[in-house]
Amino acid sequence: MALKLYVDRMSQPSRAILLLCKVSGIEFEEVKIQITKSEHKSSEFAEINPMKQVPAIVHGDFKLFESHAILIYLASAFPGVADHWYPADVRKRAKVHSVLDWHHSNLRRGSAGYVLNSTIILAFGQPINPKLAAETEKILSASLAAIESFWLQDDAPFLLGNSQPSIADLALACEVMQIEVVDEKDRERILGPHKRILKWIEDLKNATEPHFDELHSIMLPVREKLKELKVQAATKL
Amino acid sequence: MALKLYVDRMSQPSRAILLLCKVSGIEFEEVKIQITKSEHKSSEFAEINPMKQVPAIVHGDFKLFESHAILIYLASAFPGVADHWYPADVRKRAKVHSVLDWHHSNLRRGSAGYVLNSTIILAFGQPINPKLAAETEKILSASLAAIESFWLQDDAPFLLGNSQPSIADLALACEVMQIEVVDEKDRERILGPHKRILKWIEDLKNATEPHFDELHSIMLPVREKLKELKVQAATKL
Incomplete structure (x- = not known):
């Protein structure tokens, strides 16, 4: 089929x-x-x-x-x-649902909103929106802090204290990777303080190589293109 | 246990x-x-x-x-x-997940945002926020229209064209019922045009009686209390 x-x-x-x-x-x-x-x-x-x-x-x-x-x-x-992506065990599965549901109104909302309003909106021919970018950056930063302090635990590489990744790791890590398209200084301000998150992304890359890197190879050229659009937009003002 | x-x-x-x-x-x-x-x-x-x-x-x-x-x-x-609440069939279950996920960024976001900023915020000692209320009302109305035009189908009483309700009906209908606490004229403006949604709520009430009505008996006294708070807030201005 x-x-x-x-x-x-x-x-x-x-x-x-x-x-x-x-x-x-x-x-x-x-x-x-x-x-x-x-x-x-x-x-x-x-x-x-x-x-x-x-x-x-x-x-x-x-x-x-x-x-x-x-x-x-x-x-x-x-x-x-493999079972670890979406465990058959009812309680393990419930925890995966919990982090995915949490994601909707937290990391997803903050990250998608910030990346759109600070940067990607230029690709739609519209000006950046500093007010909405600032509002959504707050949600994004609070969500990153919650991932570090709660969803990730020091002694395990993946979300929920798991030794192998689940579909929740895929959903949330791909969201964090979206931040790769913003300016380096903005990315550093937002992600720099979150070493535990950077380690988690690295662990997921290793667990899924070469696919994670291959799928994200699009990010760097897009960042460069968006930088050009930003310069053009500034020149027009 | x-x-x-x-x-x-x-x-x-x-x-x-x-x-x-x-x-x-x-x-x-x-x-x-x-x-x-x-x-x-x-x-x-x-x-x-x-x-x-x-x-x-x-x-x-x-x-x-x-x-x-x-x-x-x-x-x-x-x-x-009973199975109809969360079907074991993988495809039926997938559709329940789909409507629940859609709910997060659409009906939930619009309804919770509108009800909070137009009305319930008074119960937290803060003034109503007409700008945010108007923004979230747009998301709410678009979501109600999508439920009518897509998630509900004319020939079946419940979401996804089902003859019996699922957990998605519970989640979304309880969200729609939150609108009961706003002023009658606002409720009528928002819900009045959506006869199919009012029919769906009625069908769910009947399928879950007396529990649906019992759980929502709190709404009317809360609406009256919030009206008083609105009058007090207006007097203070």
Whole structure:
């Protein structure tokens, strides 16, 4: 049964589901939907996801959107996915759900909001929004602090005190990696104080090599492109 | 094994987990944590949920927070919960996850933000915030429209075209019911155009009677109390 992933590698939840497929050897077709070209807003794509967002999947005649739901579905429907990604044990699984749900209103909201309003909005031809960037940076920094003080524990490499990563590590780490596209000094201000998070990302890279690095190879050229747009926007003022 | 629910009936996700327990005959102890008295911010409660939010549960020696994760855990750990609340079928389950994930950034964000900034903020001794109320009302109205046009289907009473409700119906309907505490004219402006949603709430009430009405009996006295606070706040200006 064919699996199609409708994704944009610049979308952090898209990278999370690509990463799970790659590390688990799930065969799929990658259908690229470019957000900056508004391809997700087309009427054709609305047939795949009426909410007009990536990622979305089609597996045979089954359509699904929302990245956490997709991660859980892939881990449940494909027998080749190792248990640690989405444990069968009810309590371990509940903890994975807990961190994924927490993510929505905390790290996701802060990071996506900050990266958009400080930087990526330029790629949509709109000016940066310093007020919204400052507001969402607060949520982002509080979320990073909560990951360090609660979700990560000193003696274990992955979230929830686990020795092997779960789908929650994929979702949250791909979100943190989105910060790679902002200016170096901003990235350093935000991520610099969080050594434990940088160590966690490094551990996840090692556990998923070479796929994590391969999927994030897009970040550096995008950062350079966004820098150019920032210079152009400043010149226009 | 004892189950304790740490809840405030004024919290919509608290009501959702209370409702699942009541309709499924799960025995529990209700530990009331009053948000307006900041009881969720105490150091004792931080031992239950370090994120200092309700609801949270303790089941034997197992602690859990985030209401969707709790709903899934209860439906999975207690054999008396009927399958339709959280279907074992992987694809049906995936659709329940999809609507719950969508909820976080849409209905939940719009409704909780609107109700807080237009009304409930008075109970915390702060003035209403018309700008934030207007912004979140837009998200709320767009979410209600999406529920009507996509998540509900004409020929089935419950979300996802189901003939029986799932935990997603509980989570989203308890959220919509939070709008009961705002002024009648505001409630009518927001909910009035959405007859299909009002029908869905009515169907869920009938499917869960008498528990849905019993749990929401708190809304009317709270609305009256908030009206008084609004008059007092206006007099002070």
